[in-house]
Every structure is written in structure tokens, then in C-alpha cells.
Amino acid sequence: MPAIGRIKDTMEAPPIIRIDHVDKIFTTVAQEKIQALSDISLSIADGEFVTIVGPSGCGKSTLLKILAGLQRATSGVVELDGTPVSAPRRDIGIVFQNPVLFPWRTILENVLLPAEVQGRPMAAARARARELLAMVGLADFEKKYPMELSGGMQQRAAITRALVNDPRILLMDEPFGALDAMTREQMNLELQRIWGESRKTVVLITHSIPEAVFLADRVIVLSARPGRIARIIKVDIPRPRSMAVLSDPAFARVCGEIRKLLYGVEDEAGAAGGGLS
């Protein structure tokens, strides 16, 4: 099977993200210990697009929050560019499932928020924000308020906000989970294009298997709680990928393999075709 290959931690380029034996244990109010992540080790190369899939509650979001410096690993090491992550960093852009735009700010003002918070030169940031808004097709909406935009447009604004400080790494936590199926497909194509143009390292969490396979260089499949890496699957489908890929046999085979890992059975009917959601 040439399209699917299990690969080890060793990548050609030096890793920008190194996760080494990370465990995360939450302690509840009742002093119960819940293990969310177990022994996660993973290296991500500069410019790589990695997606993470797993059942609900497998700790996907926790892993992303640890990468973002919003939470700390109970044990193990997370390094970005050779330095351990202990607090939120400026070279990371983050996109949540909800756009989290501030309703009292215009789209441009929302996009400029990271530059403002981090005290960057505003004239340059404004120029960059306009450039990015044009790239995601929101050039005419910079003076609008979030409530005047559709869900897909709001999420594009949120992605623009994550990119405005030109972070090296883009972390996305189910960014299209709240969108309808058609908007979602469009957003996937657009994200692929943005990634192709900006060459960021992207780590994207999703519960949609086709979305994970469509976007990824590598798909990380997590098992149910405690989340551990069930398998890392390399997706060798050439880029840029179009929606036609969805009916590609190689694509269906990868999706099928992931489904088997997650549900234990291969769902033949669902493996081929279908949307991204």
C-alpha cells in the first residue's frame, strides 16, 4: 500500500514541534484523577500540515491547549523550535471552534487584536491585516461588525486574526465544526490554499475523518480516553487537492483505515464518497 505508510518520529526536516512522552492528568473537585493524555510522543516538521482525529473526549483539545501553552502537561516535554512551552507564545496563532470575535469591534479591529495586545507597530499590522482579509475574500467587510457576517465569514475572519502576527505555527481546534457541510468544504479548500501560500506549520483537530485526510500531510489518530497515539498515517495524495480527491480510491482507503482504528470495523459504505463532515 503505497499511499498509506506508517512512519516513525524521524522526519527529513528538523522538527518545529517536539512532543515527548506527554501525559496529562486532571484532578476533579472530588480528588478523582482522570487521565486525558497518555504517553504522547510526536514530532512535527516545519511547514507540515498535521491533523488529529479521535473520539470525543480523547484529549485532542487538551493536547492542542498544551501546545498553545494554555495548559501544562503533567509530565513530559513540549518544545517549540527547541524551547520548552510553559506559557502562551507569540509565534503561535490559534483558531477555536467558535470564531470568538468581539461583537463591539469591526472585522478589521478584531483581526488587529493580537497586534494590539502584543504591542506591535499598528501601521504595519493594519496593512498586513488588509492583505490577509483580501486573501480570504473579506476585503469589503473590514468595516462590518461580526454580527453582519455569516458563520463561514466569521471563521475566516478568525483565521485571519490568527495569521495577523505571522505566527510560525497555526493551531486549530475543530475550526469548521460549527459550519454547514458546504461551507465546510469551501473552508477546507481555502485553508489548503492559505497554507500553501503562507507555508505555516498547521496542527488541526477535527472529528471529521474525511476532513482530516483531505487536509493532512499526516493524520494522527488518537484512541479513546486516555488519549494515546493509535497510529500516525501519512497521506501521500498530491497537492493541491481538489474535492475530486474525495472519490479517489487512495483517499477512501485512508479514511477506511482510520475508521477501522476508531470504531473497530471498516464502514465500507461510508468510506467512499460523502462529504467532509
Added chain:
Amino acid sequence: MSASDTRRIETPVRKRPSRLSILIRQRPEIVIAPIGLVLFIIGWEWSVVWLKVPTYILPTPSQIGTALMKGLNAGWDDRGGYWLHTRVTLSQILLGFVAGSGAGLILGTVISQFRLLEATLRIYLVAIQSLPKIALAPIIVLWFGFGLTSKVVIIALLTFFPLLVTSLAGFRAVDRERLELMRALGAGPWTVFWKVRVPSALPYIFAGLEMASVFSIVGAVVGEFVGAQLGLGTLILSMTAQMDMSGTFSVFIILSVIGIGMHSILKAVQRRVLFWTDAEATAEPPPEG
């Protein structure tokens, strides 16, 4: 299509529906409400006359109007006219409102920033809030005398708690995702306070201000009932003592005008500051996933 295009096409043949008629069709209440008021006043006038209700029980609207004009035609400093009393009451209301709601807002804001402090004080604040503070009016008059100070203190006491409670609630109700976003951006507490917490708390604070504006008028009148030499409340007392119902009702009109005025000013400020809340309240909640 712009308005000028339509005009060019239609003017020679027949008249375009006027802007007024369009407005009336969209919002019929702007016509129905005043017509209803006029009908109500006419009905009141006629029924009082027909049923021969004595004036000292219920005056007719025209008698009230006459009394109002008489009171307003008096001199600026005439104790028998309305201007002096209105001025006294209004200054008490404004001073008490600003002092009370300002103190409530500041204290609520400070307390809400410290979780332990808020948790410790909450039970006492709830207890004090459920007390009928208006019952303290006689004591406050006893302490602060018959002049302006006692009224300002009563009003401040009444307006303090709405602002304290709503600002506490507002600062507590900040969306967690917004806070997480700010944390991910590495924002410090001061930045988070100004850029997220304050705007998020503002809708609550405005709700508190609206409550406080109503309470401030109640406080002024009650304070003047308990003991005062000047003010609309004293006017009501002396007029009812003399069975001057038309006069009493005309004072009600002045009090309503003050109330409506405060409400309109607050609403106007709110529309400018909170232009985004309407849409947020009606927006669809994000789906779970």
C-alpha cells in the same frame, strides 16, 4: 437601486408614496399610540363630567392641564409655582443617582476582580439587597436633616445596590472563550480588563442604571414625603392636604417627564455604546460539537 432612480421614473405619472406613509405602514404603533392617548383623555374627561365625579376625588384632564399651566407660569423662585420645586427635586435626583450608582459601579467592579472577596461578601450583599432600604428614609432624614443632603443620601442608597449587583453579575458573566483567546495572545490582566471584561459587563451595567434611574425618583419623592421644605414631594403632600387633586395630578406629570427624560437619555447613550448587543442577543447560539 437608489431613491433618486425611482423618483425619476415615477414623478410625472403619479405621486410616490411619501416617506411618512411608508413609516406608518411599517410601524403602525406610532399612529395608534397617540390616537389611543387622545381617546383615553377624551373618555376620562367625559366620564368625569357625566358621572359627576367630584373634583377632589378625580379631576378632569382639562383641570389638570389648567393647574399645570398655572404652576408653570409662576416665577422661577416662586414657592407656589412648580419651577423651584422641580429644580430642587431634580438636583437631588441627579446628585443621588450619580453618587449612588457611581459608588455601586466602582465597588462592584473592584469586588468582582477578586474572587475570594466577592465570594466572602456575596451573602451579605444579597442580604442587604433584599432589605427595603426605603424604610430607612425616616432615620436618614433624622440624621441628615430636612435639606438636600438627606434626600441625596436616600437616593444614593437606593441606586447603589442595583449598580453593585449588576456590575458584579456583568463582570462574572464574561465569556470564557474570549478570556481564553486573550490568554492565548499573552494579554496581561489590565489589557483583558479593558478589552474584554468592561465591554462584556456594559450591558449589565446599563440594566442597572435603568433600574437606578427609576429608584432615584422614588427615593426623592419618599424622602420629601418624610421631611422636607421644598421639592415636588412636599408639593404633593400640601396639595392633597388641601384636596387640590388637579394640582397633585399635574405634579405627577412633571415627575413622569423627569422619569421619561432620564430614561431617554440613558437609552440614547446605550444605543451609542451598546450598538452591538441587540444582534448578539438575537444571534443563533453556536451549535455544540
